[in-house]
Amino acid sequence: xxxxxxxxxxxxxxxxxxxxxxxxxxxxxxxxxxxxxxxxxxxxxxxxxxxxxxxxxxxxxxxxxxxxxxxxxxxxxxxxxxxxxxxxxxxxxxxxxxxxxxxxxxxxxxxxxxxxxxxxxxxxxxxxxxxxxxxxxxxxxxxxxxxxxxxxxxxxxxxxxxxxxxxxxxxxxxxxxxxxxxxxxxxxxxxxxxxxxxxxxxxxxxxxxxxxxxxxxxxxxxxxxxxxxxxxxxxxxxxxxxxxxxxxxxxxxxxxxxxxxxxxxxxxxxxxxxxxxxxxxxxxxxxxxxxxxxxxxxxxxxxxxxxxxxxxxxxxxxxxxxxxxxxxxxxxxxxxxxxxxxxxxxx
Numbered sequence: 319x320x321x322x323x324x325x326x327x328x329x330x331x332x333x334x335x336x337x338x339x340x341x342x343x344x345x346x347x348x349x350x351x352x353x354x355x356x357x358x359x360x361x362x363x364x365x366x367x368x369x370x371x372x373x374x375x376x377x378x379x380x381x382x383x384x385x386x387x388x389x390x391x392x393x394x395x396x397x398x399x400x401x402x403x404x405x406x407x408x409x410x411x412x413x414x415x416x417x418x419x420x421x422x423x424x425x426x427x428x429x430x431x432x433x434x435x436x437x438x439x440x441x442x443x444x445x446x447x448x449x450x451x452x453x454x455x456x457x458x459x460x461x462x463x464x465x466x467x468x469x470x471x472x473x474x475x476x477x478x479x480x481x482x483x484x485x486x487x488x489x490x491x492x493x494x495x496x497x498x499x500x501x502x503x504x505x506x507x508x509x510x511x512x513x514x515x516x517x518x519x520x521x522x523x524x525x526x527x528x529x530x531x532x533x534x535x536x537x538x539x540x541x542x543x544x545x546x547x548x549x550x551x552x553x554x555x556x557x558x559x560x561x562x563x564x565x566x567x568x569x570x571x572x573x574x575x576x577x578x579x580x581x582x583x584x585x586x587x588x589x590x591x592x593x594x595x596x597x598x599x600x601x602x603x604x605x606x607x608x609x610x611x612x613x614x615x616x617x618x619x620x621x622x623x624x625x626x627x628x629x630x631x632x633x634x635x636x637x638x639x640x641x642x643x644x645x646x647x648x649x650x651x652x653x654x655x656x657x658x659x660x661x662x663x664x665x
Contacts, residue, residue, distance in 0.1 A: 319343065319407055320354075323375055327391055329406075330399050332377070336389025340374055345404050348373065356391075356407075358400035377403070410470065413452055424461075436473070448485070460496075466522065478534055480517035484544065487520055492529035495520070499533035499540075499556025499574055512536060514556060521545070527552065527568065536574070549586070561598065 324338025346355035348364055351373035358377040359368055368376065368385050375389040377396045393399045417423065417435040424443040429435060433447045436455040445463040447453060454473035459465070463477045466485035471477075475489045478496020483489070501512035516535020521544035526532070532540060532554040541559045542548075549568035554560070558572050561580035566572075570584055573592030578584070582596060585604030590596075594608070599615035602608065606620040625633065651657070 319409075321406065323389055323391065326356075326403055326406075330391070330393070330402055332391035332393045332399060333380075334389070334391060335383065335386075336375060340389055342374060342403075342407070344407060345400070346373060348376070356400070356403060358396045360395075360397035360400070415450075418455075442479070454491075478518070480534075482517065482519045484520050484522035484524060486522055487524040487526075489526045490528040490530075490550070493526050494531045495526075496534045497531060499536050501536050501556060501574075516540060516557065518542070521562065524548075530554075532558075533574070543580070555592065567604065 320341045320343045322338060323334055323336060323340045323342060326332065326342065327334035327338070341354060342356045343354040346352065346357050348357045348359060348367040348371045351357040351371060353374055355373050356375050356377065357371055357373035359365060359382055365382065368382065369387060371388060373388060375391060376386050377391045377393065377400045378386060379394065379396060380392050383390055383392055391399065413434040415432045415434055417429065418437045418439070420437045421435045421439040423429065423441045424445070426443045427441040427445045429441065429447045430449045430451065432449045433451040433453065435441065435453045436457065438455055439453050439457045441447065441459045442461040442463065444461055445459045447465045448467040448469065450467060451465050451469045452471065453459065454471045454475065456474040457471045458476045460477060460479040462480045464482045466483060466487070468486045469483050470488045472489065473491045475491070476494045477483070481496040496518045498514040501514055502509035503512055514534050514536050516537055516539040518532050518534050518540045520542045523545045524542055525547045527548055527550035529550055530548050530552040532542065533556040534540060535557045538557060540554065540557055543560060543562040545563045546560050547565040549566060551569050552566055553571040555572055555574035557575040559577045561578060561582065563580055564578055564582040566584040567586035569587040570590070572590045575593045576590055577595045579596055579598035579600060581599050583601045585602055585606065587605050588602055589607045591609045594611040596608070596612045597615055600612050601617045603619040606618065612618060
């Protein structure tokens, strides 16, 4: 596909500085883009690469324009504008509507004529597949699943009974929605399984990364609201609710019955305890452990950055001695007649 810079400027509301007839065929990085390629500058860490770029054009802010040696599309948010242009240049693969001969459809399944059912897919009883949906190869939709318009199940996606997927959502390979949540009641040293009778409900424009799992609700439903983006290998427990426009990076685990607000950003490899709430507009840095509710918007962290091994051992020794040090300080304060303020966690 080839698009002129002039057309891109008009379509995406950019100020064009350069030849409007320049043709853009693909995207690339500042360091390696060649003729016909569009690059972008959003992170100041890469600004040093701008002056030497051989890209046909660069998407950037007005503040960076002076250093650009080539044509440019000037805008307020270069990354988002680049993303939209990249979507235009790299549309999803086209598919032919219809059902592959190797797919298995239950008699009561309802498939829109414009949908595509891939090889070796299975569609259960009373399942519904909406207009222009793509059900990739080896995908399994159990009884009562509801698939909205323009949904794309890339391949090998499993949807448990009753799962609902909103319009335009994308589920990547290995996604499992609607498996049983981790519910067991203790009884005299053994475990009694608690039936998981809720379902999973995804809103519109949700994207779920490869091998991510979202458990069905125990009693009420697990709910993922509109425009939520989940990375690869995220585990969402039963009865979790994730608010609209929240993004969660890979390898994060969310325990059951937790509510995460709208527009949150959760870093990779975070552990989020169960039965807690996280407010709207919260940002959590990677590797954090969240054991208590977060009630106010803001930036939160709970993990120490990496240190050289000997320095880390010294820090660890100081952590272990911190209780003794606190006790010594309190004794000194008492001896001096200074009133000690009780720290959080002190008894």
